[in-house]
Amino acid sequence: MRGATISLLPFFMPAQGGQRYCLLHLPAPGRPARGGIVYIHPFAEELNKSRHVAAMQARAFAAAGYSVLQLDLYGCGDSSGDFGDARWSIWRNDLHLACAWLAQRVDGPLMLWGLRLGALLALELAAHPPVPVQRLLLWQPELDGRSAIDRFLRLRLAGRMLAGQAEAPGHARAELAAGRAVEVAGYLLAPELVQAIDAIDAASLRPLAPVYWLQYQSGEAAVLPVAAASLAGQWRAAGVALYIAGFADGPFWNSAELLECPQLLDATASVCHDWLDEGECQHAR
Incomplete structure (x- = not known):
């Protein structure tokens, strides 16, 4: 990492219903502070699948002079609570607390960085x-919450089919509508x-700040799918500064193997070049 030493501080932050596990990535001593970044992780098992890639990017941001706060939301990871007790409002409050905590301790601009459903929460x-x-x-980013839940529920259908316990496609939705939790x-x-x-x-949701969007690009397909491209056009027409790159x-986030993602990290450094020292960010891995 070019000889730089990045400090990593794990701690528990008091919050509603207990504590939130946090990792604070600090720039190397003597490195001018440039701002703070709060990371918002994805949903359910995607948190575990993506943790290593998020850590690499957090180290890159810290090498570029940013303090990065990663926290496990309520009921997730190593924080208090069970996933079945998690609520969107609690997660939102967790992030209010995290933003205020970091803003009090770091000079410079504050940024939100979200992955998948965490990106929708950031928006x-x-x-x-x-x-x-x-x-x-x-x-x-997930762009529609209902679609995200429908994809998650398909994991239940697939699991039950493999176990020989076939279930009607709409059964889980019916159970949830009746007020019953589903596994x-x-x-x-x-x-x-x-x-x-x-x-x-x-x-x-109309973003009130510049948006830097990284999208998985398969083969020769366009960087953004049709629906996402339409949303990007709406945002730009509304005056939102929008920067997009593919990887x-x-x-x-859902691979059976833990993937290294050098293209994603390089694409992030490139699309965010207006506020990152690109050379440092590309090599801080």
Whole structure:
């Protein structure tokens, strides 16, 4: 890492219902502070699949002079609570607390960086931020909460089919609508959480800060799928500064193997060149 020493501080932050496990990546001693970044992890098992890639990017940001706060939301990872007790409102409050905590300790702009459903949460949070958010970094963002939940529920169908316990496609949705939790791939999914996520749609959220969007690109396909490209056009027409890049490492958030993602990290450094020291970020791995 070019001889730089990046400090890593693990700690527990007091919050609603217990504590949140946090990792704070600090720039090397003597490195001028340039701002703070709060990372918002993805949903359920995608958190575990992507943790190593997020850590590499956090180290790169720290090498470029940014303090990066990674936290496990309530009911996730090493934080207090069970996933079945998680609620969107609690997660939003967790991030309000994290943003305020980091803003009090770091000079410079505050940025939100979210992956998958975490990116959708970042978009919602930035619309009504507890402190001014000056940039949004979206990695493979989920753009529609209901679609995200439907894809998650398909894991239940696939698992039951493999176990010889076939289930009608709409059964889990019916159970949730009746107020009953359902188990999906080892995660207990509460109706209240599903209802809140179903209601979130990126098309109804107008970013108030520049957006840096990284999208998985398979083969020769366009960087953005049709629906995402339409949303990007709406945002640009509304005056949102939007920067988009593709990467082809693979869908690391749900891969059976832990993928290294050099293209994603390089693409992030490139698309964010206006606020990153590109040379440092590319080599801080």
